Amino acid sequence: MGANGKGRAAQTLNMLPETLENQELAVAVQAFDADAIQGGKFDRGELTLEIARGKIVSVCGFLKYDQKFVRLSTVTAVDRYPAEPRFEVVYHLHSVERNRRVRLKCRVAGAAPEIDSVTSVWCGANWYEREVFDLFGIRFQGHPELRRIMLPEDWEGHPLRRDVPVTGSRV
16 A cells, blocks of 8 residues: 555544534534544534543643633533443533534543543533542542542442442442
8 A cells, every 4th residue: 555545544534524524613623633533413503522532631722712612511421331431421611702512522431430630621620520520430630629529428339320229228
């Protein structure tokens, strides 16, 4: 295979999904970091971008400072048990100036789930990340004070995980 074939193969790996080619924000994120977007969709007027786990802080910084998404509405998670990667960490961002919203998702493995904290971008992520840690057990690297926020410190387990029994003893 010639140099053109290799270049074309590498270019294909970093291409924006066809469903997102007409989305200005997705194109901007792709231009910022070609390896950041792993998928996504535009459905019912809502843009969702699947971001590589290791790129979440830089993409959030780009969206806040360059694209004016100054408001972090929430951080939450979804447990896809028994699928792997088990968790999705979901960020809802809002550009007040442009009256636009975007949802970012990062997939996180079930064994020792961990992702970088975005508190360096939005200090308000502190409480949201603590809630996700408390209820799902996902650790946020670099979080300034990662500890339980809703349940007692001596509580065992994480109640929003799908493998936690909904009735009967927790033991």
